[in-house]
Amino acid sequence: MLRLYNTLGRKLEIFKPLKKTSVGLYTCGPTVYNYAHIGNLRTYVFEDILERVLKADGYRVKRVMNITDVGHLTSDADEGEDKLEKGAKRENKSVLEIAKFYTEAFLSDIRALNIAVPKILAPATQFIPDQVALVEQLMKKGVAYETSTAVYFDVTKFKAYGKLAGQSLKDKMTAARKEVVTDPAKRNPADFALWFKRVGKFANHMLHWPSPWGEGFPGWHVECSAIGKHFLGQPFDIHTGGVDHIGTHHTNEIAQSQAAYGVPLARYWMHGEFLLVERGKMAKSAGNFYTLADIKARGIPPLAFRYLALGAHYRSRLNFTWESLEAAQNGLQNLYNKIHQLSWDLKELRGIDLGGIVNAKPYENLFNRAINNDLNTPMAMSIMQTLLGVNGISIPEKLTLIKKFDRVLGLDLDKSMKLVPSKIKKIPKEVRELAKKREEYRRSKQFMQADALRKRIGELGYTVEDTPQGFSLCPLHQK
Numbered sequence: 099m100l101r102l103y104n105t106l107g108r109k110l111e112i113f114k115p116l117k118k119t120s121v122g123l124y125t126c127g128p129t130v131y132n133y134a135h136i137g138n139l140r141t142y143v144f145e146d147i148l149e150r151v152l153k154a155d156g157y158r159v160k161r162v163m164n165i166t167d168v169g170h171l172t173s174d175a176d177e178g179e180d181k182l183e184k185g186a187k188r189e190n191k192s193v194l195e196i197a198k199f200y201t202e203a204f205l206s207d208i209r210a211l212n213i214a215v216p217k218i219l220a221p222a223t224q225f226i227p228d229q230v231a232l233v234e235q236l237m238k239k240g241v242a243y244e245t246s247t248a249v250y251f252d253v254t255k256f257k258a259y260g261k262l263a264g265q266s267l268k269d270k271m272t273a274a275r276k277e278v279v280t281d282p283a284k285r286n287p288a289d290f291a292l293w294f295k296r297v298g299k300f301a302n303h304m305l306h307w308p309s310p311w312g313e314g315f316p317g318w319h320v321e322c323s324a325i326g327k328h329f330l331g332q333p334f335d336i337h338t339g340g341v342d343h344i345g346t347h348h349t350n351e352i353a354q355s356q357a358a359y360g361v362p363l364a365r366y367w368m369h370g371e372f373l374l375v376e377r378g379k380m381a382k383s384a385g386n387f388y389t390l391a392d393i394k395a396r397g398i399p400p401l402a403f404r405y406l407a408l409g410a411h412y413r414s415r416l417n418f419t420w421e422s423l424e425a426a427q428n429g430l431q432n433l434y435n436k437i438h439q440l441s442w443d444l445k446e447l448r449g450i451d452l453g454g455i456v457n458a459k460p461y462e463n464l465f466n467r468a469i470n471n472d473l474n475t476p477m478a479m480s481i482m483q484t485l486l487g488v489n490g491i492s493i494p495e496k497l498t499l500i501k502k503f504d505r506v507l508g509l510d511l512d513k514s515m516k517l518v519p520s521k522i523k524k525i526p527k528e529v530r531e532l533a534k535k536r537e538e539y540r541r542s543k544q545f546m547q548a549d550a551l552r553k554r555i556g557e558l559g560y561t562v563e564d565t566p567q568g569f570s571l572c573p574l575h576q577k
């Protein structure tokens with residue numbers, strides 16, 4: 099039984115998909131005008147875990163992610179420049195070149211973090227007809243209106259406006275009044291743009307398409323409503339993003355989709371909390387951000403960041419420091435070492451009865467319970483650590499479970515199970531024979547003889563250790 103926290107309603111709910119065996123999952127994707135920062139990547143790690151848990155639970159997941167390559171202005175309140183145009187000017191390139199370059203950079207970042215690339219990646223510029231259709235529908239329903247510069251959604255026409263953020267329409271209107279309103283023809287300060295006309299400050303906007311309201315481009319919120327419906331239908335199961343999307347972007351998506359088509363856009367709304375730097379939100383605009391390239395430049399593998407992210411629940415804020423990342427790197431390396439050692443032991447113990455005396459099943463159940471309890475990855479990871487330390491569970495059983503766990507965690511744990519054959523062969527036959535002989539002495543309690551052989555093995559450059567299942571041999575420098 100999977101329980102998820104639904105921001106809409108603010109409580110944990112038992113997840114019940116619309117169809118029995120498949121789930122429609124929509125994720126707000128990157129605005130491709132710059133590199134993603136690791137705060138953005140934290141949100142994508144959370145969404146990846148969600149997809150993996152759904153798959154582990156046996157669902158087929160239809161995952162859609164948009165790529166924002168037009169219409170996202172530098173302020174959520176329809177102010178400022180289009181971020182893509184800003185990026186193009188900065189780098190003296192075309193908008194399309196910028197979008198292509200940063201989409202590739204994004205994909206390479208998420209691959210490095212073992213985040214599965216969604217099967218459907220939908221750039222907003224390729225779905226303009228769907229977006230125009232949505233705006234037309236809103237005009238037809240009388241909830242949108244046209245001014246000389248844009249088409250707006252009239253928030254007073256949607257009674258549940260602000261429900262996602264737990265904000266009443268009245269409060270929203272009061273808050274919006276404080277924002278600078280550049281279009282005096284806007285009916286209410288909280289109304290948001292559905293379509294920008296290629297006039298005024300956007301007269302030279304590079305990307306533009308024909309529409310019933312003249313040449314222009316869609317507002318940012320429209321793309322997610324239109325693309326979500328295009329691929330997943332309406333309503334679909336789960337819509338995700340970072341918590342900064344709750345107040346405006348997702349609030350507006352909900353309003354326009356439901357007002358247009360009479361049914362909700364999505365049934366479960368899930369949001370990942372912020373990655374902070376010095377207790378403030380990591381943001382491109384604040385200039386306090388790091389990228390995956392910064393992490394790699396310090397010689398830290400990207401998966402250490404994934405490990406760090408999994409160590410905190412996705413709904414808790416996480417303060418990023420280089421010390422915490424280094425601790426995560428050590429934690430991950432220790433995990434690899436333990437698993438490597440187990441695999442090594444298994445090889446050494448070939449032929450010895452490996453039957454465990456402790457049942458591994460409860461650990462599997464605990465792990466599953468943790469991840470199904472609103473994706474509790476910190477708990478799941480500590481259960482895995484406990485499993486590794488339990489004496490009496492057979493090594494093959496442990497390794498099989500670790501492999502299973504890693505299908506959800508995605509930390510490449512199975513790679514440390516692979517022993518390099520040349521290294522194993524390097525243990526001379528003489529050393530292996532001595533270790534076996536020593537094991538016989540030890541079992542028959544002839545400890546003096548056993549110790550003498552351990553010493554001899556040490557002189558030959560190896561260390562022998564006793565495990566509950568038998569001995570383990572390692573070259574000395576590996577310790």
Ligand code: AMP
Pocket residue numbers: 126127128129130136137138139140141339340341342343370371372373374379380381
């Ligand atoms: P953007 O490319 O700005 O549209 O953001 C991509 C994703 O990152 C969105 O889901 C945002 O909500 C999320 N996000 C932005 N800043 C942070 C942060 N500091 N920590 C976690 N997620 C963030």
Ligand code: ZN
Pocket residue numbers: 125126127322347
């Ligand atoms: Zn979105």
